[in-house]
Amino acid sequence: MRRRLCRTILEFQERRSPSARGFEQMRLTSKSNCFLVAVCIAASILVLAARSPAMGHGSRHPIVKEEQKFIRTHTIQPNDPQTLGGPYEMADHTGRVVTDKTFRGSWVLYFFGYTSCREACPLGLEHITRALEAMGADADRIQPVFVDIGMEAPDRKGIAQFLSNFHPRLIGLAGTRAQTFEIVRLYKIRREYMATNYSKKEFGPRIDHTSYFFLADPEGNTRGYFHHALPPEQMAAFIRKHL
Structure with missing residues (x-):
């Protein structure tokens, strides 16, 4: 009985119309194609993840650069100093056009961030405050500047309140979206808006961003940069080297 059943099935397979057999082949081919597409998509995602540049606060890259010299530590590396900077117009936290x-005639330290930042910005501004205090009279030649890169309308009162926790000579800059985009473009600042993490008591969107201080000379040329997590004494040594 088993042999007869098998023979019947084989005869049925042979008698099937060519169209039926073709449909079966097409169905199998379609499944194979779907599998290959899925494999290709998965491989592409892995490649993109491997090549994606780290933002803001965590990957391993150089943190200090002056001319062509690197010192290794954390986060994403900006471009060559001489390619950074240029003409911009914003307003400070008092409303004065800047x-x-x-700042011609003074050394300037630019730092880009946002006032609701709970990690890189407070740490960086605290470190630069201690660095400038350690420099004594030399710090009078330097103008520290905080540039707000948030996309909301400028909150000058909020910026002033935020900066009151740090060095008294800090100036906060903010502008329209177009003005902010321009200065971000000039200094090649990378920023990525993340969802608010209410479990960490965040208020508003979180921004992962390039977290470096950029040092400009009295003629406005960018001479170097260093990471916000650099110890204050190393920040002071880096700045003194250029004065």
Whole structure:
């Protein structure tokens, strides 16, 4: 009986119309194609994840660069210093219009962040405050500047309150979206808006961003940069080297 059943099945397979057999082949081919597409998509995702540049606060890259010299530590590496900076116009936390020419004759330290930041910004501003205090009279030649890169309308009162926790000579800059985009472009700042993490008591969107201090000379040329987590004494040594 078993042999007869098998023979019947084989005869049925042979008698099937060519169209039926073709449909079966097409169905199998379609399944194979779907499998291959799924494999390709998975491979592409893995490649993109491996190549994706780290933002803001965590990967392993150089943190200090002056001219062509690197010192290794954390986070994403900006471009060569001489390619950074340029003309901009914003307003400080008192409402006064400020341009890149406002600070001519002084060394300037630019730092980009946002006032609701709970990690890189407070740490960086605290470190630079201690570095400037350690420099004594030399710190009078330096103007520290905090640039707000948030996308909301400028909150000058909020910026002033935020900066009151740090060095008294800190100036906060904010502008329209177009003005903010321009200065971010000039300094090649990378920023990525993340969902608010209410479990960490965050208020508003979190921004992962390039967290470096950029040192500009009295002519407005960018001379170097260093990471926000650099110890204050190393920040002071880096700045003194250029004065």
